[in-house]
Amino acid sequence: MSEGRQIGEVILDLKNISLRFGGVKALTDISFDVREHEVRAIIGPNGAGKSSMLNVINGVYRPQEGDIIFRGEHHRDMNTYAAAKAGIARTFQNIALFKGMTVLDNIMTGRNLKMKSNFLLDALYWGPAQREEIAHRRKVEEIIDFLEIQHIRKTPVGRLPYGLQKRVELGRALAAEPSILLLDEPMAGMNVEEKQDMCRFVLDVNDQLGTTIVLIEHDMGVVMDISDRVVVLDYGRKIADGTPDAVRSNQDVIDAYLGVAH
Amino acid sequence: MLYREAGQFKATYAEDSQIFPIRQDRIGIALILAVAFVGTPLLSVAGLLSDYTFTAILTPFLIFSLAALGLNILTGYAGQLSLGTAAFMAVGAFASYNFMLRIDGMPILVAFILGGICAAAVGIVFGLPSLRIRGFYLAAATLATQFFIVWCLTKVGWFTNYSSSGVITAQKIEMLGYTFDTAFSKYLFVLSVVTVMALLAKNMVRTNIGRSWMAIRDMDMAAEVIGFRPMQTKLMAFAVSSFYCGVAGALFAYAYLGTVEPEGFNLDLSFRILFMIIIGGVGSILGSFLGAAFIVLLPIGLNMFMHFLEGSVGINLPSGISSSIELMVFGGLIIFFLIVEPHGLARLWQIGKEKLRLWPFPH
Amino acid sequence: MQFFLEVLIGGLLSGVMYALVALGYVLIYKASGVFNFAQGAMVFFAALTTAGLVDSGLSLWLALPLTMVAMVVLGLLTEKIVLRPLVAQHEITLFMATIGLTFFVEGLAQAIWGANVRSLDLGIEDVPLEWLLENANMAVSQFDLIASGIAAVLVTLLAIFFSKTKIGRALRAVADDHQAALSIGIPLQHLWGIVWAVAGFVALVAGLLWGARNGVQFALTFVALKALPVLILGGFTSVPGAIVGGLIIGASEKLAEVYIGPHVGGGIEGWFPYVLALLFLLVRPEGLFGERIIRRI
Ligand SMILES: Nc1ncnc2c1ncn2[C@@H]1O[C@H](COP(=O)(O)OP(=O)(O)O)[C@@H](O)[C@H]1O
Ligand SMILES: [Mg+2]
Numbered sequence: 001m002s003e004g005r006q007i008g009e010v011i012l013d014l015k016n017i018s019l020r021f022g023g024v025k026a027l028t029d030i031s032f033d034v035r036e037h038e039v040r041a042i043i044g045p046n047g048a049g050k051s052s053m054l055n056v057i058n059g060v061y062r063p064q065e066g067d068i069i070f071r072g073e074h075h076r077d078m079n080t081y082a083a084a085k086a087g088i089a090r091t092f093q094n095i096a097l098f099k100g101m102t103v104l105d106n107i108m109t110g111r112n113l114k115m116k117s118n119f120l121l122d123a124l125y126w127g128p129a130q131r132e133e134i135a136h137r138r139k140v141e142e143i144i145d146f147l148e149i150q151h152i153r154k155t156p157v158g159r160l161p162y163g164l165q166k167r168v169e170l171g172r173a174l175a176a177e178p179s180i181l182l183l184d185e186p187m188a189g190m191n192v193e194e195k196q197d198m199c200r201f202v203l204d205v206n207d208q209l210g211t212t213i214v215l216i217e218h219d220m221g222v223v224m225d226i227s228d229r230v231v232v233l234d235y236g237r238k239i240a241d242g243t244p245d246a247v248r249s250n251q252d253v254i255d256a257y258l259g260v261a262h
Numbered sequence: 263m264l265y266r267e268a269g270q271f272k273a274t275y276a277e278d279s280q281i282f283p284i285r286q287d288r289i290g291i292a293l294i295l296a297v298a299f300v301g302t303p304l305l306s307v308a309g310l311l312s313d314y315t316f317t318a319i320l321t322p323f324l325i326f327s328l329a330a331l332g333l334n335i336l337t338g339y340a341g342q343l344s345l346g347t348a349a350f351m352a353v354g355a356f357a358s359y360n361f362m363l364r365i366d367g368m369p370i371l372v373a374f375i376l377g378g379i380c381a382a383a384v385g386i387v388f389g390l391p392s393l394r395i396r397g398f399y400l401a402a403a404t405l406a407t408q409f410f411i412v413w414c415l416t417k418v419g420w421f422t423n424y425s426s427s428g429v430i431t432a433q434k435i436e437m438l439g440y441t442f443d444t445a446f447s448k449y450l451f452v453l454s455v456v457t458v459m460a461l462l463a464k465n466m467v468r469t470n471i472g473r474s475w476m477a478i479r480d481m482d483m484a485a486e487v488i489g490f491r492p493m494q495t496k497l498m499a500f501a502v503s504s505f506y507c508g509v510a511g512a513l514f515a516y517a518y519l520g521t522v523e524p525e526g527f528n529l530d531l532s533f534r535i536l537f538m539i540i541i542g543g544v545g546s547i548l549g550s551f552l553g554a555a556f557i558v559l560l561p562i563g564l565n566m567f568m569h570f571l572e573g574s575v576g577i578n579l580p581s582g583i584s585s586s587i588e589l590m591v592f593g594g595l596i597i598f599f600l601i602v603e604p605h606g607l608a609r610l611w612q613i614g615k616e617k618l619r620l621w622p623f624p625h
Numbered sequence: 626m627q628f629f630l631e632v633l634i635g636g637l638l639s640g641v642m643y644a645l646v647a648l649g650y651v652l653i654y655k656a657s658g659v660f661n662f663a664q665g666a667m668v669f670f671a672a673l674t675t676a677g678l679v680d681s682g683l684s685l686w687l688a689l690p691l692t693m694v695a696m697v698v699l700g701l702l703t704e705k706i707v708l709r710p711l712v713a714q715h716e717i718t719l720f721m722a723t724i725g726l727t728f729f730v731e732g733l734a735q736a737i738w739g740a741n742v743r744s745l746d747l748g749i750e751d752v753p754l755e756w757l758l759e760n761a762n763m764a765v766s767q768f769d770l771i772a773s774g775i776a777a778v779l780v781t782l783l784a785i786f787f788s789k790t791k792i793g794r795a796l797r798a799v800a801d802d803h804q805a806a807l808s809i810g811i812p813l814q815h816l817w818g819i820v821w822a823v824a825g826f827v828a829l830v831a832g833l834l835w836g837a838r839n840g841v842q843f844a845l846t847f848v849a850l851k852a853l854p855v856l857i858l859g860g861f862t863s864v865p866g867a868i869v870g871g872l873i874i875g876a877s878e879k880l881a882e883v884y885i886g887p888h889v890g891g892g893i894e895g896w897f898p899y900v901l902a903l904l905f906l907l908v909r910p911e912g913l914f915g916e917r918i919i920r921r922i
Contacts, residue, residue: 060486060487080486084487084488085489092484096481096484098476098484099480100479101477108470108473109477109485112473112489113488117470119471122466122469122471122472123463123466124462125469129469130276130279134275134276137278138275141275172488390907391903395906397716397717397720398716398717402853402856402857402902403906405899406899406900406903409899410900418890533724540725580739582735582739583736586732586736589735590732590733593725593726593732596722597706597722597726600711600714600721600725601707601722
C-alpha cells in the first residue's frame, strides 16, 4: 500500500441502487461510496452483481431505482457518454478491445474525447489535425512505455495473448486520463507473474496519478493487499463493507464464500 | 531483402505517422501513380493501348474502385452491411445531372460534389435504422433503400427531366474550356478524382474518425463507453460512404456510360460492389482497388476462356451459358474467399510483402 | 367494400405463400443461426428443375421426387461445403457466404436449364372461384386459395414437426444451446443436414406454387426476397411470426398498390414491404414475436 497518497472526500456515492433484468434481480438496494484516490474493491461470488454494479456506474445499465451522486452532481442514472466525459474509464471482464485494430490504435481511441479535429481536417491530415494527432500519439506512447508493451504497438490486438490484451485494455482506459478507473477482474486468468505486473501497474496509477480505482477481483490475496476498503456483494445484496481486515472476519462473508445457508 | 522496414528508424512520431510510413510503400505508390498518370498516356499515344482498354477496363475499374471504397468505409470500416450501394450511386448520378441541367454555368466538379452531398443526405436518412438494428436486419433494411430509390427516380419524372424512357444523357465533362470527350481524357479525369478521394479516405481511416468507425465495428458497447457516440459515428460513416458512392455514380454516368437509366443502378450492381470488397478485402483501401480490378477483369477473362474452349478445343457451348457460368464463378469465389481468406486479396498482398521482407533468407 | 375485401383476400392469400418462403429461412436460422439469403435461389432452383424435367418429357409425379432428391442433395452439400467450414464465424460472414451461394445456385439452375421463362402446370386453374363470384360477387382466385391451403397444411405440419418429434425438439434445443442439443444424442451435423433437407423441401413447395402462378423465371428470386420484410416483422426465429408477418406483408402490399399506387405512379409493390418493415424496425427492433435482449458486456 502506498503511503504518499492522501485519501480524500467521497466523489462517488451510490444510493439504494436496484437493477432487474426481467425477473432476475441483479442488484437489490445497494449503497456504498467511493472516496477520492482510494482503491475500492468489490468482491463476491460469481453472479453476485459485481459487473452489473460497474455497468450502473458508467451508464451501460440503467437501474430501476436509486441515485448516483458523482462529484456532487445528482443522477437518476448515468449515460455512457456523460460518464466518459466526466472522467470515468473502465476495463471489462471479458476483454472488450477493438480486435481488428492495432495496440496503438486501440489506445489512441481512448483519447477520442480529447480530440478536437473534425473529419474534414482529418481527411486532409493537414495543419491542426496533424499536430493534434502527433500530440496525442506522444501521450499514448508514454502509456505504452509505462505498460511495457512497446514491442507490440503495431500488432492487431486480436493476435495477442490474453494477458497482454488485458494490459492493452488498461492502456486504453488510461489514455482517457480518467479520474476514476473501474477495473472488472483485471487479473482473472493470469499467471502469478502477470498478476504481479498488473498489480504494480494499478498501484502505480493510483499512486502517481492519484486515480481513484474501483476494482473487482477474485484473488483474495490481491484484494487484501492493495485495497483500502472492500464492499462484498452476494446475490445482488450488499453483505459487508469495510476495511479488508474487517471484511475478512465478517461472518456473513465467510458464509457466502463457503456456500453456507442459501 | 527487397522489402524491409528494419533499419528505417523513425526519429519522430510525425515520421511514423506519415500516410505511408514504410519507404518501399512510398516508392511503390509513387511508381503506380507515375504509370497511371504518365505511363499509360505515353503508351496510348504510341498506339500500344487501345481505346477499348480505357473504356472497357481502366475507366470502369477506377469508378468501381471508388464505389467499392465507399462501401468499404461503411461495411469494412464501420461494420454496417449495406445492400444498397447502387442506390447511392444513382442518387449521385441523377443529382449531378440535375445540377448541371438546371443551374447555368455549373462547374462539373461542383456538380459532382453536390451530387455526392445529396447521396450523403440520402445515406443519413436511410442510415437511421442502423441506430437500432444491426447485422443482417440492417442489410435487409438497406434493400428498402435500393428498391425505393430506384423506383423513385423512375416514377418522378422531374429527376430524369421527363425523359419518356427514363434514360438520361449525361452532359459533357468540361473544365476550363477543355472537353473531356476521348476515352483517354475521360480516364485521366476519373483517375484524378479517384486518386484524390482515395488519399483522403486513407487519411480518414488512420485518424480519429476512422478509429471511431472501427471501434463501433469491433465492439460497439466498448466504443460507447470510451466516449464515441454511436449515432454520430454511424451516420458519419453512412454520409461519407454515400458521398463516395454518389461521386462514383456520377462518374459512372458521365465518364463511363454516358446515357443511363435508374434501372442501371439495380440490386445486381449493389451485389457486384459488395463482391468487390469481399474479394478485395473488407476494411482495406487497397482491397477496394484489388477487388474492383478482379471483378472487372473476371468476366473478360471468362469470356476469353469460353471463346478459347469453343475455338480451339471445339466444345460447343449453348448460347447464354456464359452469363450463368459467370454467376456461378462469382458465387463460388465469394464462398471460397470467405472460407479461405476472409481478408481478401489485400491480405494476400500483405502476406506476400512479409515474405519479401525476409527474402532471400527464408527465416 | 366488396372490392376492398377482394383485394384483402387476394393479399392474404399471397401472404400465406410469402410465409411459406419465410419459413424456409426461419428453419435454418433457428437450427444453425445462419441467415440463408440463398433460400430464394433454392426456390428458383426447385421450380426451374421441376419445370425443366416436365418439359423434357417426364410426368409431374416423376419430376417431383427427382427434384426433391436434387434439393436434398443441394442442401446437404451446402451444409457441408459452405457452412461447416465457416461454423465459428461472425454471422455477417455467414450471411455474405449465403449471398455467394445465391449467385452460385442461380447460375447453376440457369446453366442446366437455360434462362428462358418456363411455365409449370400443376393442374389447378387460376380462375375466380365460382361460388364466391355468384354468391358474393367477389373474384378470389381458385389457385390462390388452393395454394395457400397447401401452404397452410405444410406450415402446420412443420409446426407439429418442431414441437412433437424428437428431431424437432432437438432442433429447438440447438437453437437455444448447442451443448444441450448434444445431450439429446443426435450429432449436430446430422441435425443441420436434416434442417437443410427440410428447407429444401419447403423451397420446393414454394417454388412449385409460385412458379405455377407467376411462371418459372428469374423474377421468382425477387418474390423470395419479399420474405425478408416478412421476417423482419415476424422475427427471424418465430414460426408464428413468419405466418403473421407473411399475412401482414401480403395484405398491406396489395392494399397499398391498389389504394396508394395510382396516386404515385404505381409499382410500389416492389418496395412497399421493405419500407414498411424498415419503419416497423424503428419502432420494434426485435420484431413482433422476438424477445428484447439487453446486450451484455
Ligand atoms: N444483460 C443482462 N441481461 C440479463 N441478465 C443479466 C445481464 N447482465 C447481468 N445479468 C444477470 O445479473 C446477475 C449478476 O451478473 P453479474 O453482474 O455479471 O455478476 P458478477 O459480475 O458478480 O459475476 C446474473 O444473474 C446475471 O445473469
Ligand atoms: Mg462479472
